[in-house]
Amino acid sequence: MAEENWKPKIIAIICNWCSYAGADLAGGARIQYPPDVRAIRVMCTGRVDPLFILKAFQDGADGVLVSGCHFGDCHYLEGNYKCAKRMFLLKSVLKNLGIDDKRLRMTFVSASEGAKWGTVMTDVIKTVKDLGPSPIKEFAK
Amino acid sequence: MAEVNKKEEQPRIGVFVCHCGTNIAGSVNIQDVMDYAKTLPNVAVSDEYQYMCSTPGQGKIADAIKEHNLTGIVVAACSPRLHEPTFRNATKAGGLNPFRFEMANIREQNSWVHMHQPEEATEKAKDAVRIAVAKASKLEDLYPKSVPVEKTAMVVGGGVGGMQAALDLADAGIKTYLVEKTPTIGGRMSQLDKTFPTLDCSQCILTPKMVDVFRNENIELLTYTEVEEVAGYIGNFDVTLRKKARGVITPDEAEAKGIVGGGCTGCGDCVAVCPVIKPNPFELGMAPRKAIYVYHPQVVPLIYTVDFDSCVKCGLCVEACGDKKAIDLEMEDELMTVKVGTVVLATGYEIFPIEKKFEWGYKNFDNVITSLEFERLICASGPTGGKLIRPSDGDKPKKVAFVLCAGSRDTTGIGKPYCSRFCCMYSLKHAHQIIEKMPGAIPYIFYMDIRSFGKMYEEFYYRIQDEGAKFIRGRVANITEDPETKNLYVHAEDTLLGRPVDLEVDMVVLAAAIQPTAETEKTRRLFGVSCSQDGWLLEAHPKLNPCGTTTAGVYLAGVCQGPKDIPDTVAQAEGAASAASIPIHKGEVELEPYFAQCIEEKCAGCGLCVPQCPYSALALVEKDGRTVMQVTEAKCKGCGTCGGFCPGGAIWMQHFATPQIVAQIDAFLLGGEQ
Ligand SMILES: Cc1cc2nc3c(=O)[nH]c(=O)nc-3n(C[C@H](O)[C@H](O)[C@H](O)COP(=O)(O)OP(=O)(O)OC[C@H]3O[C@@H](n4cnc5c(N)ncnc54)[C@H](O)[C@@H]3O)c2cc1C
Ligand code: SF4
C-alpha cells in the first residue's frame, strides 16, 4: 500500500457538452469532493486517442478517467460509443501490460448531473487510492 | 488545406489569475498561483485581478500582449463555458489571434468544490495553470468559418408559445414553418375555460391568434405533422417532416388536383354519417367523437381528419362529402424536407398520470377529477355545456375540495419534485368560478402554500379569500369514498391549527402536476438538445441565456423548458423568436474552426477514419499519385472522433491537436515538482 502522504495523480479527459458542463454544475451547486483529479477538456470523448491514455500511464498517472455524454446524448451523435469501444479494448491491453484496468474508467455524466459528477470524483479517487501508486512508477525506479 | 506545420516560434505566454471577488480567492491563494506561474517555462508575465472579466481586467490582457509581445494568453478564472468568448475578445483586442487563448477553470471545478481545502485547492490551481500554459504554448492562429444562413425558420409545437414565436418571426419578415403534431394549433390553452388573473375567456383571446397564424403569409402551417429527421447545423438545418395521412384534402390541395370547388369546407356532413364512436381526447374522453372529426369547433385549420386507427373504411363519409371529393381513405403519410436557418422548440407539456398517487383515488372514485377535466366541465362549449356535475350521478356538487400540489413538490419518488407553477393560480380561478356560477357551493382549497407570484396574482388571491373560498393548509394524506353516496372524505392535517381534518365533500379536484411530454426525449435527441434532471429541455444558461440551447441555432419557448403560465410562455416565445431571428438577419454565422485536417505526409490512405465520422465529412482522394484522406470542412463539426482513431496520427484536430493534448498530459504529470 501507499506511503502515508501519497497523493494519487489522476487525469480526467472530459467532453465539453456533458461531463464538463456537469462538473461546472457541481461547482455551481457547491458540491464538495476530493481534489485529486485534474481535468482536460475535449469537445467529445470521440477525440480520446487510446495513445493519450497510454501516454498518461507512461508519464506516471495513477488513474485516468474519461467522461462523456450518456449514450444517445453525444453532441456529435456517436462519439461516446466509439470512445467506449476503444476504452473497452484498451482495458484489456492495460491488463496485459500489468496495469490494473480499474485505473482506467469511463463514465457518463450529463450536463444536469452535478451531484453525479461529485460521486464519480469521490469514487474514482477512492478506487485509485485503494489500488495505490501506479506500478509504472515503481518499474522506473 | 491550412498549413499544419507550426512555425517555430518561442512562445511567450501571459498568465492572469482572477480572484472573482472571494469566489476564487476564498479558497485559492491567488498570489501563490501567480508567483508560481512566473516560474513556468514560456511564461513571460503573470498578473492577477479582482475581476478579470471586467473592463479593466480585459484591458490588462490587451495591454500585456502589446507590452510583452505575447504569443498566448492563459486566464485562470471561471469556466470556459462561461467566459471563453469574453477572453478571446480581449485577446483579439490586444492584437493576437483569439484562438491563442486557453482558460484554466479554477472556480467551478476548483474553489467552489474544495471550499474547505485551501492548500489542496491552491495546488490544483497551480496544476491547472501549468496545464493551460502547456496548451497555450502550442496554440496556433485559427479563423472561424462563416457560413450563410438560410432565411427561413421552423417552430415545432403550435401551442400559444409556438404560435407567438411563429408570428414574431413571420412579422420580422422571415418565412416560418410551424409544425404541429395534432390536427389543430392552439395547444393546451384551447382546452381552458378562463385564464387567471384577468379571467378572460381563453378561447376568445386564443382564437384570433390562431386565425392570425393561419392568415399570415410568412407562416407555412403544417398541422398533423411530425419531425422525422434533422441534419445540418445552425444556418443550414435540413429537417425531414412526416405529414401524417389526414384522409381529407384542403380546398387548395383539391384545386391542385383539378377538383373544381372541391376540398374540405368544414361543413361536417361526414360526421353525421360516420358509424364509429370513440372518446374525444380533446374533451379528455368525456365526450364522444366520430372516426372523422375536428377537435372542437374553432380548430385552425378547419379541416376534418380521419382517425385511421378506428376508421372501418365503410365509405359513408365519402358519399356524404359528395362532389367536394375531400375525403381520401387511401391517403398515405408523406415525407417532405425543408431547409431552415434556425429552430424554436415549443412542444409544451402533458399532465402527470395522477392515478399513480393512488391514495387520492383518481380513476377509482367517480367524483375525483383533475383540474383539466374541471376546465372542460365548467366551459360553456365543453361536454356538459358548462355545468359542473358529479360524474357519478350528474348532480351539482355543493362542496368541492381542491387538492393542490397533487404530484408536484413531491419527493417520494412517485410524483415530481418541482413546483408546476400554475396550479395554485388556476385552482384559485376554479374556486372563483364555483362561487360565481353555483351560488351556495363552497370550494375548499387544501394547499401547502399559495404561490401567487405574478403581476396582480396576490391581489387575485385576496379576492378569492374575500369571496368566501375556504383555505386549509395541509397536504391531503388520502381520500376515501362512501360507496353509497359516492361522497368523498378528504383526510388531511390542518397545519395551521395543528389538528386533523376529515372533510366530507361531493367532489374532489386534483391540481395534478405536469410533466414533459412522452416525445420530448425523441425531439430533443433529433435536435441535439439536453434536458435537465427532471426531463424539461435544458436552456443554455439558467439566467443569462434562458431561450437558447447548447445547440447553436435551436431555441426554446414555453413549458417545454419548464413549467410556466401563459404570460411567461408568451414572453419567452418572443425572446426565442428574437434570438432565432438574429442569425437570419445577420445572414451568416461563424462556426468554431475546430476542423479536422489531414496531415498528408503521415496519411497511409487506409480509409479507416472514413466510417468514424458521423457526418460523412471524410473521403479518400487521389492526390499526387497517392491516396489520401480529405476533409470537407463544411461538414466537419470538430468532434475529433476521426482524430482519436487514425492509427497513423495523420489527423490534425485544430485547437485539440495531438501535440497540444499530449503537452497538457505531460505538463500535469511530468511538469510539476517531481
Ligand atoms: C388545468 C390548467 C389550467 C390552466 N390555467 C391557466 C390560466 O388560467 N392562466 C395561465 O396563464 N395558464 C394556465 N395554464 C397553463 C397553460 O396551459 C400553459 O402555460 C400554456 O398552455 C403553455 O403553452 P405552450 O405553448 O408552452 O404548451 P402547450 O399548450 O402544451 O402547446 C404545445 C403544443 O405543441 C404540440 N407538440 C408537442 N410535441 C410536439 C412535437 N414533437 N411535434 C410537433 N408538435 C408538438 C402540442 O400538440 C401542442 O399543440 C393552465 C394549465 C392547466 C393544466
Ligand atoms: S485513418 Fe488516418 S491514415 Fe487512414 S485514411 Fe484516415 S487519416 Fe489517413
Ligand code: SF4
Ligand atoms: S472531427 Fe468529427 S466531424 Fe470532423 S471529420 Fe472528424 S469525425 Fe467527422
Ligand code: FES
Ligand atoms: S459530446 Fe459528450 S461524448 Fe460526445
